[in-house]
Structures are given as C-alpha cells and as structure tokens.
Amino acid sequence: MVKSKLNRKSALVLGCSGQDGILLCRSLSKQGYEVIGGSRNKEKTLQKFKEEDILSKVAIHHIDINNFDSIFNAIKEFSPNEIYNFAGQSSVSYSFEKPNETLASIVLGTSNILEASKKINFQGKIFFAGSGEIYGETEKGADINYSKNPKSPYGIGKQASLELVRIYREVYGLNAVTGILFNHESELRDQKFVTHKIINGAINISKNKNSIIHLGNINISRDWGYAKEYVEAMQCMLRTDILKDQLICTGKLTSLKEFIEITFKYLNLNWEQHIKISKKHFRPQEIKRNYGNPKQIYKDLGWRAKLDIKSLIHKLINKKIKEEEKN
Numbered sequence: 249m250v251k252s253k254l255n256r257k258s259a260l261v262l263g264c265s266g267q268d269g270i271l272l273c274r275s276l277s278k279q280g281y282e283v284i285g286g287s288r289n290k291e292k293t294l295q296k297f298k299e300e301d302i303l304s305k306v307a308i309h310h311i312d313i314n315n316f317d318s319i320f321n322a323i324k325e326f327s328p329n330e331i332y333n334f335a336g337q338s339s340v341s342y343s344f345e346k347p348n349e350t351l352a353s354i355v356l357g358t359s360n361i362l363e364a365s366k367k368i369n370f371q372g373k374i375f376f377a378g379s380g381e382i383y384g385e386t387e388k389g390a391d392i393n394y395s396k397n398p399k400s401p402y403g404i405g406k407q408a409s410l411e412l413v414r415i416y417r418e419v420y421g422l423n424a425v426t427g428i429l430f431n432h433e434s435e436l437r438d439q440k441f442v443t444h445k446i447i448n449g450a451i452n453i454s455k456n457k458n459s460i461i462h463l464g465n466i467n468i469s470r471d472w473g474y475a476k477e478y479v480e481a482m483q484c485m486l487r488t489d490i491l492k493d494q495l496i497c498t499g500k501l502t503s504l505k506e507f508i509e510i511t512f513k514y515l516n517l518n519w520e521q522h523i524k525i526s527k528k529h530f531r532p533q534e535i536k537r538n539y540g541n542p543k544q545i546y547k548d549l550g551w552r553a554k555l556d557i558k559s560l561i562h563k564l565i566n567k568k569i570k571e572e573e574k575n
Contacts, residue, residue: 262333263334269334288310314353340381342402344531425486427496443472445461463523464534470501497539
C-alpha cells in the first residue's frame, strides 16, 4: 500500500490524462496531496505529464475502469482519501459513431468503481464527472430537478451514471457525488472540440488569409466556463459535510456564432469571409440551448464561476499564440 512519509492526504484521479485530470492533478499536488493518476494508456500519459511538467508530482499507474479487478485492486492498494473519475469517452459527436463503446466506458466504468468501493467498504469520498448533456434542450437554466432528456448516447450514459451514483449513496452509504459539468474549456482542451477548432483556425487565418473553417450549426448556444475554476468546484463538493450532486456551470448562454465573433474580432478578422457551414458537421440530434442554474452550488458551497466568456476566449487565443511563437 502506498503511504506518504508525511502522512499526507492522497487522491486517485482516474482518466488523469485529459483536460480536467491534468488540471486537478496539478491543483492537488500544489496542496500537498499524494496524487495517483490512473490511465488505460500509461506510456502516452507519462509523455503528456512530462510535457506539462507535472510528471514528478504524480504517480501514474495503468488502471482500466472497465475492468473490475483493475479498479478494485487500485482502490484497495492505494486507499486514497479522495477519488475523482474523469475516465470514459467524452465526445458527444463520437458517441453517435461508437455508442456501445461510449456507454460501456461511462456506465460500466461508474458501476465498477461504485461496486468495488462497496465491496472494499471504502470510507473516502468519490467524485464522478457528469454532464449537462443529460438535460438536452433547456428552456431555462437547469437545476438538479430539471427534467432529463438526453439527445445522444453520451448524454444517456451520463444520466445512467448519475442515477447509479445516487443509488449507491442512498442505499449503501457511499460518499459519492456527481458534479454535473456544463461545457468548460482551458488551454489543455483536446483539439477535436469545436471551440479549439475555431480558435486554431482563426489564428491560422491571421497568417493565411485564404484559409477556411468548415463548421456545422453555429446557432447553438452553450454554457461555457473555465475548466481551471471547475476543478476547484469539484474539490469543494468533496470537502463539505453534506454530500450532494451539484451543477457546475456559469448560468450564462453564449451562441457558437458569438464565440466565433469574439474570436475573430480579437484577431482583427472578418469571420464571415472564412467560415463555411457544412451539413456533414451537423449532429443527428442537435441541442439548440443548454445551460445550467448555478445558484445551488453558490448557496451550498460559496462557489461561482468568475471568468466571463470573452476573457476566456482571449486567454485561450493568447496561450495558443505564445505556444506557436515558442515552437
């Protein structure tokens, strides 16, 4: 069993190689936590953590949440104070292409973590990353009781995960909660997401005026926040006396068209000359408006999102430009 010489608190971060996992590992290590990172692809994760200069602060292990024995042995061996689960397929678009893979990675993974924790009688606290996609279309800012109407295999998986966590908390007394995360971005976001496709494309256009970005429906609106702030909310959720599911969101809607306009204006470009709408990029079922109500998490935990959408976009653009200048 891993034991800290200083008897520090420890955390197991599953799916540690993504945006949220890296940000959380960095935050926890700064607080003096002993951090164990779990990943199905250990070698790739080691390289990524080396590039982010936090490899020396996190112990990376091969852990597959879809394999019950793998997660059971990990929780039993490391016996962490806190577990955070970010593992699983995270793309809504990809979930239409690979629904079975998506549902297995979310639902089976959640079930394995919960059942292993129950069998071990795990006394620590567990955070599961949920998604605002469980609500589908929202006519107003969704709260925890807003009707669920997922429009993708990904959303269906996240709804099932939310209910499993609730059952294990209420029936078996596990200290497990779900943070229902609405869209959140950072400098570490995977480049396959549309927000970074827009930012990267606009920066390229600033160098090559003839470039074109092909997009789908730009009239959709989402609740975009800053991922670095959201991992703070996750930790707040676990370090409180009353464990409950919470929405992590800004409560503000921004259309993808507005996102494009802010991006191009910052770079002194005319977006209409460089954006081409293509039907092949439309989703089978598109959610037009999806946003949450952050009042409950502020009331319970005193947390609120601070960075507005314009500042967030400018931050992402500046970071990307600096990276390119460095290279």
